[in-house]
Amino acid sequence: MRLVSFLHPVALCWAVLTGATALAAEPSSGANPALRDGSSALAPAQPNRAHNPLIWADVPDIAIIRVGKTYYMSSTTMHMSPGLPIMKSTDLVNWRMASYAYETLGDNDALRLENGKNAYGEGSWASSLRYHNGVFHASTFSANTGRTHIYTTREPERGPWKEISFEPSLGDHSLFFDDDGRVYMVYGGGRIMLTEMKPDLSGIKPGGVNKVIVENVNGLFGADQGGLKGEGSQLFKANGRYYLFNIASPGSRWARTVTVHRADAIDGPYEGRIALDDRGIAQGGLIDTPEGKWYAYVFKDNAAVGRIPYLVPVAWKDGWPVLGENGKVPMTLDIPAGAQGVSGVSGIVASDEFDRQPGDPALPLAWQWNHNPKPHDWSLTKRPGYLSLTTSRVVPTLLEAPNTLTQRTFGPSSSATTRIDVSGMKDGDWAGLSAFQRQYGFVGVRMANGVRSVVMVSAETDKPEELASVPLSGNTVHLRVDCDFEPAPELARFSYSLDGKSWTPIGRPSRLKYTFPHFMGYRFGLFYYSTKTAGGRVDFDYYRVGQGAADRR
Structure with missing residues (x-):
């Protein structure tokens, strides 16, 4: 033919x-x-x-x-x-x-x-x-x-x-x-x-x-x-x-x-x-x-x-x-097979140290923003080597937050890690790393009454619930999300680290469910939003994606 x-x-x-x-x-x-x-x-x-x-x-x-x-x-x-x-x-x-x-x-x-x-x-x-x-x-x-x-x-x-x-x-x-x-x-x-x-x-x-x-x-x-x-x-x-x-x-x-x-x-x-x-x-x-x-x-x-x-x-x-x-x-x-590997995703997902040389694209093609981005609320030059996110309006939850930066998850298991500097957060601010879909879960930092805490939040019932909270005395913390898609049940697991080497689980595993209206598989998402006062800032040091269970330490 x-x-x-x-x-x-x-x-x-x-x-x-x-x-x-x-x-x-x-x-x-x-x-x-x-x-x-x-x-x-x-x-x-x-x-x-x-x-x-x-x-x-x-x-x-x-x-x-x-x-x-x-x-x-x-x-x-x-x-x-x-x-x-x-x-x-x-x-x-x-x-x-x-x-x-x-x-x-x-x-x-x-x-x-x-x-x-x-x-x-x-x-x-x-x-x-x-x-x-x-x-x-x-x-x-x-x-x-x-x-x-x-x-x-x-x-x-x-x-x-x-x-x-x-x-x-x-x-x-x-x-x-x-x-x-x-x-x-x-x-x-x-x-x-x-x-x-x-x-x-x-x-x-x-x-x-x-x-x-x-x-x-x-x-x-x-x-x-x-x-x-x-x-x-x-x-x-x-x-x-x-x-x-x-x-x-x-x-x-x-x-x-x-x-x-x-x-x-x-x-x-x-x-x-x-x-x-x-x-x-x-x-x-x-x-x-x-x-x-x-x-x-x-x-x-x-x-x-x-x-x-x-x-x-x-x-x-x-x-x-x-x-x-x-x-x-x-x-x-x-x-x-060539370099196909288990998941076949090596050409469509990418780790990012947020270091940019002259002539480099602002963001690798693996990244996509949730909805249209607000260009003035993100930067790779305010603090070289970091992704800086700021807020310019108040929203109630992660689903309404602009400038959530995402990449695909993948099977059978995958992980994402990041380090975040939260010294510029304001009261009512939330920032972190999410397994993002309508029924999302995340590990991040919340600031309330002048106190910062590492938190785990689950919206698997469509209502965000803070399931765990640990006081954070310093300005930085490493965050990790592991997604397991096989075997069932499909789960996201959340952990944090103060040194990037020893990881502490937080909260409980969150069930992953393909839901409407998102009509999309789960994504890893870096996010920052304000619920009380806009104008704060957080800096993400890196984003690293891995095979999940295969590379857990």
């Missing part, structure tokens, strides 16, 4: 996660940890081969393209800024951060965490990634802005990315450049639409194609309907045929299923079939290699760590793509 044109976004689906049933982890043997469905995360028979999951971290809604021998991948990070991350690989297995398509999606109260509003679980959703006539196109859509956004550049690692946006917000869309020069977006849920775009991508073309191409994706389940309506459209063209990928689920069981429809013309008629139904691993598209091999890229809801990517071999039979091995997703791949 010859790849002629390819695109992908993957839709975010609230219904799948709210309706899905979490599977308990089964015991694993040897050194191979078990995923929550009981399958091994590693490839025990061939340790030199790549394994699934590709990345044991929250990298959902992936879109992948190949340009020559290089692959590019985009993903969803919703309310984080910068957003629409672009990753790069030469082997489809080992990925590293390349850039972000935007610094901030928009400028309104929700995206700024102001006036009681927020963009949790919103921001920018599933992206489409394309390469056409020497230009990279990354597109997304947003309920916060009510618009469809398209970002373009010729150099995705250096930018700049230029933006075009228009109304309306086309949900779960895919951008598609056809061979005849016409441009389309495919979008919708359940009922899939094809809409022609203006040649300059500035909006929908007046008088262009605008029609339903699949009336009901879930019709493939026959009478067993009522589940997740087909969404997450991805369209590509191979050997003159058009192939449309979606996810859906039957009504009797909320299990992600890959569906595919094909047609000889872009506007149909389309015929369809179920392409993969295995452990809920679904929602993705197709990619080919320079050697002519084909794969499907998909992801799996994996509880509190988030939605994690898988790669599935594809064969062609009678003009249809056949996914997996005997209908199953293999855990070992026919690709050399």
Whole structure:
């Protein structure tokens, strides 16, 4: 098969996660940890081969393209800024951060965490990634802005990315450049639409194609309907045929299923079939290699760590793509592992000593702010070698705090440590290191009535509770959070140290739970906020990420 044109976004689906049933982890043997469905995360028979999951971290809604021998991948990070991350690989297995398509999606109260509003679980959703006539196109859509956004550049690692946006917000869309020069977006849920775009991508073309191409994706389940309506459209063209990928689920069981429809013309008629139904691993598209091999890229809801990517071999039979091995997703791949490691995260998370040399970027690409940052309230130059955070307004809890700086957690276990100077805190201030999601937990420092204390706080019941407090006589303290995602139950553990060597547990382990509206796996977060008087300051000396249980001292 010859790849002629390819695109992908993957839709975010609230219904799948709210309706899905979490599977308990089964015991694993040897050194191979078990995923929550009981399958091994590693490839025990061939340790030199790549394994699934590709990345044991929250990298959902992936879109992948190949340009020559290089692959590019985009993903969803919703309310984080910068957003629409672009990753790069030469082997489809080992990925590293390349850039972000935007610094901030928009400028309104929700995206700024102001006036009681927020963009949790919103921001920018599933992206489409394309390469056409020497230009990279990354597109997304947003309920916060009510618009469809398209970002373009010729150099995705250096930018700049230029933006075009228009109304309306086309949900779960895919951008598609056809061979005849016409441009389309495919979008919708359940009922899939094809809409022609203006040649300059500035909006929908007046008088262009605008029609339903699949009336009901879930019709493939026959009478067993009522589940997740087909969404997450991805369209590509191979050997003159058009192939449309979606996810859906039957009504009797909320299990992600890959569906595919094909047609000889872009506007149909389309015929369809179920392409993969295995452990809920679904929602993705197709990619080919320079050697002519084909794969499907998909992801799996994996509880509190988030939605994690898988790669599935594809064969062609009678003009249809056949996914997996005997209908199953293999855990070992026919690709050399390279430096993949257990979690596959080495290129998307990073320790940071906050030392900067002339010409260095302000922050490594692994970092993202929770919502739009307040530029005047953080600095790497006020105290060289430190991240300085200040406050300019009062908020009630961590969820409303601006300038929380985050990175992904990862499985099967991961840890983050930091050292913080709290000499500039004011009464009513809180600062520290969090396992961040709606039901967060953190270890940090609270200042009340002129007294500083090391505290552990848990919001696993949606109401923040201070579960432990230890007086702090000095100005500095080291903080640590360990997240264990396998085996169940998933927990965060908190500790502190006065010398960075001997660690003392504080409070109790906090249960980790993937919840709405955040719709995101847990993140490590450095934070500082004021509940009484703004204007204080704290300085973070370093941020170090590790394998969690594997490197506990």
